[in-house]
Amino acid sequence: xxxxxxxxxxxxxxxxxxxxxxxxxxxxxxxxxxxxxxxxxxxxxxxxxxxxxxxxxxxxxxxxxx
Amino acid sequence: xxxxxxxxxxxxxxxxxxxxxxxxxxxxxxxxxxxxxxxxxxxxxxxxxxxxxxxxxxxxxxxxxxxxxxxxxxxxxxxxxxxxxxxxxxxxxxxxxxxxxxxxxxxxxxxxxxxxxxxxxxxxxxxxxxxxxxxxxxxxxxxxxxxxxxxxxxxxxxxxxxxxxxxxxxxxxxxxxxxxxxxxxxxxxxxxxxxxxxxxxxxxxxxxxxxxxxxxxxxxxxxxxxxxxxxxxxxxxxxxxxxxxxxxxxxxxxxxxxxx
Numbered sequence: 564x565x566x567x568x569x570x571x572x573x574x575x576x577x578x579x580x581x582x583x584x585x586x587x588x589x590x591x592x593x594x595x596x597x598x599x600x601x602x603x604x605x606x607x608x609x610x611x612x613x614x615x616x617x618x619x620x621x622x623x624x625x626x627x628x629x
Numbered sequence: 630x631x632x633x634x635x636x637x638x639x640x641x642x643x644x645x646x647x648x649x650x651x652x653x654x655x656x657x658x659x660x661x662x663x664x665x666x667x668x669x670x671x672x673x674x675x676x677x678x679x680x681x682x683x684x685x686x687x688x689x690x691x692x693x694x695x696x697x698x699x700x701x702x703x704x705x706x707x708x709x710x711x712x713x714x715x716x717x718x719x720x721x722x723x724x725x726x727x728x729x730x731x732x733x734x735x736x737x738x739x740x741x742x743x744x745x746x747x748x749x750x751x752x753x754x755x756x757x758x759x760x761x762x763x764x765x766x767x768x769x770x771x772x773x774x775x776x777x778x779x780x781x782x783x784x785x786x787x788x789x790x791x792x793x794x795x796x797x798x799x800x801x802x803x804x805x806x807x808x809x810x811x812x813x814x815x816x817x818x819x820x821x822x823x824x825x826x827x828x829x830x831x832x833x834x835x836x837x838x839x840x841x842x843x844x845x846x847x848x849x850x851x852x853x854x855x856x857x858x859x860x861x862x863x864x865x866x867x868x869x870x871x872x873x874x875x876x877x878x879x880x881x882x883x884x885x886x887x888x889x
Binding site: 582585586589590591592593594595597598603605606609 | 719720721819820821822824825
C-alpha cells in the first residue's frame with residue numbers, strides 16, 4: 564500500500580505556488596516539495612490543514628494505492 | 630516483488646563489496662611483502678617529529694585557507710543575492726541561495742572542526758617523547774600563534790554564518806553560543822525538515838559505524854606494515870564505536886517504552 568496525493572494538481576487549480584501553500588499551512592517550502600514528490604507522508608494535522616486550504620475532504624487530497 | 634528486487638539488489642551489493650574487499654586485501658598483502666623487501670618501515674621511521682610538524686602545519690594551513698576562500702566566495706555571492714530582496718526570508722529566497730547558504734554553513738562548520746584538530750595535532754607533536762625543549766624556538770612559536778589565530782578566525786566565521794542563517798530563517802533563531810544548539814534547533818524544525826534530519830542522521834550513523842570499523846582494521850594493518858604504534862588510536866576508535874552504538878540503543882529504548 565502506498566500513500567499518494569493530489570497536492571500539486573490542486574495547488575495548480577487554486578493558483579498557488581509551493582511558497583504560498585507552505586506559508587498558509589505554516590511549514591517550509593521543502594516540506595511541501597517532499598509531500599508532492601511522495602517522499603514524505605504528512606501527519607494528520609498537516610493533511611487536514613492542506614485539505615482545508617483546498618476546501619475539500621482529506622481523502623480527496625490523499626489516497627491509498629494498493 | 631519489491632522484496633525480491635531488494636534482495637537482488639543487496640546480493641549484488643554484497644558481491645561488489647566482496648570483490649572490492651578481495652582487491653583491497655590482496656593489495657595490502659602484496660604491499661606488505663613489497664614494503665618489507667624495500668624496507669619502507671625503516672624509511673617511515675626517518676620522518677622526524679620536526680618534519681612531521683612542518684608537514685602537518687603547511688598541509689593544514691593550505692586546506693584551511695582554501696576552505697576560507699571558498700567560504701568567503703559563498704558569503705559574497707549570498708550577500709549579493711539577498712540584496713535584491715526587500716525582506717529576505719525562507720519563503721522568498723530562491724533555491725540557489727538556499728543551497729549556497731547550507732553549503733556555506735557546512736563548509737564553515739567543517740573548517741572549524743578541522744582547524745581545532747589541526748591546532749591540537751600541532752600542540753601534541755612536541756609533547757611526544759618530551760621534545761618540547763628542542764621545539765621551542767621563534768619559528769615554532771610563530772607557527773603555533775598563526776594556527777591559534779586561524780582557529781579563532783574560523784570559529785568567528787562559523788558564528789557569522791549562523792547569524793546569516795538566523796536573518797533568513799527568523800522562526801528558527803539559532804542561539805549561536807548555546808551548548809544545546811542541535812536539540813534546540815531540532816525542536817524548531819517542521820515535520821518535513823525533521824524527517825529529512827532523521828534520514829540524514831540515520832545514514833550518517835550507519836556509515837560512521839562501518840567507517841570506524843574499517844579504520845580500526847586499516848590502523849592495525851598500517852601498524853604492522855609501517856612499524857608505527859597505533860594502539861591509542863584503536864582504543865579511541867573502539868570507544869567511539871561502543872559509545873555510538875550504546876547511545877543509539879539507550880535513546881531508542883527510552884523512546885520505545887510503552888506506557889500503560
